[in-house]
Amino acid sequence: MSVFPDLCAIELNCQASAIELFQRCQHESYALLLDSAAQSHENCAYDIIFRQPELVLSCKAGKLKISADNPSKLPPVPESAAELCRYAEQLNQLSGRYSGPAELPFQGGFAGAVGYDHGRSLEVIPEFNADTYQSPDAVLAYYSQALIIDRQSDTVWLVAPIKRSEELRAFWEQPVATKKPDTFQLLSDWQSNMSEQQYIGKFDAVQNYLLAGDTYQINLAQRYSASYQGSEWSAYLKLRHANSAPFSAFMRLPGSAILSLSPERFLLTDAKGQVETKPIKGTRPRFDDTHKDQASQQTLLSSEKDRAENLMIVDLLRNDLSKNCEPGSIKTPSLFTIESFPAVHHLVSTVVGKLQPGRTALSLFNGAFPGGSITGAPKIRAMQIIEELEPHRRNIYCGSMGYFSQHGRSDTSITIRTLLAEDGQLHCWAGGGLVADSTAAEEYQETKDKVSRILPVLTS
16 A cells, blocks of 8 residues: 555756756755765766655654654654664555656655764663754655756656646756855854864773774764854855765755765665665875875875774674675675775775665665764774763764665765754864774874865855
């Protein structure tokens, strides 16, 4: 039995860019752009715009809530936020029929943002830090409407309820209106939630845990904050211009906005159950001088420390994927590949697998969240230490954004290089994985490198 409308897919006569098209709905609550902003990156296949969800699932303080027009038609809603993915999985099975090209990545289903702090509902993590954010820990919305820009074929497809298809075609095919960008400005300098000396003190505490054998690696992050006024969408456009990344995203929530310039894929699944994750661990700065830039890249590639860090996370992800993948299917086809972005070079590996029968993209996500590349290893102990040492919760930072189509395909990011805008404040985080042979000065500088194309861009 379907609860959600039957869908069709229509190819549009539309020459506008994803940015120009999203401009039309960026002000709407739960409007979401998944933006393949890095033009030449191998993972930049689609831009997808979602709007006007049929229902919204949100989590806060361990509770799961639903906003829907006819909740009585739906299965009973669990109280616990730990059931978010399982309930979304159940609702995805109530999708209507889809008529359209089988290769389109989204054919109706869920999309949204799941913050790092949703991990508190999935694992036993102490609560040293108060939740000072009004934004939810997680939001997954069921969308029956999506605009898909295929970057390979240069075509635009509208997935929409059959009964609304012509109305929505007219909305998207109308001429692009030229409009002066709304203003945005910072009202204060960026302030970190820890000084350099405080960072060094926390670094030393991490080293003690590593030497005691509690963990092998811990991701320690600092948070920068500044007050602002104006359009969050305009801020995103400035950041996108300076720091294009393949898993960029913008999401408008009722009381906040998420601005993400992420270079990192979390989990990709296809309709046949093939799985891919691409953890990043290892960073060096970019330089305008070609020789210096190539030397920086080579230093990263030959670094035993960074390769060891990366391998630890690969092993952790292989373990996380094994919870839902077929035995023997998990492989590592690529280790220690260099991927370059505007601000930094990264060391990236690839892990693949095959879902067990009866398992879905949502069950895979639930079993692997949060991503190991931004916690450390072993994951749960690393998360407990992060909670002890970092002075504020992370909210969306080190969480994930993406989609879960009802036909089985999904693609999600790790929300690094990501900002949260709420209540006149912008928050931006930067961290790195610490291991026994890390040095405090180098790790502190790495956090600076990672936001070198973010903080100054919005200051200017």
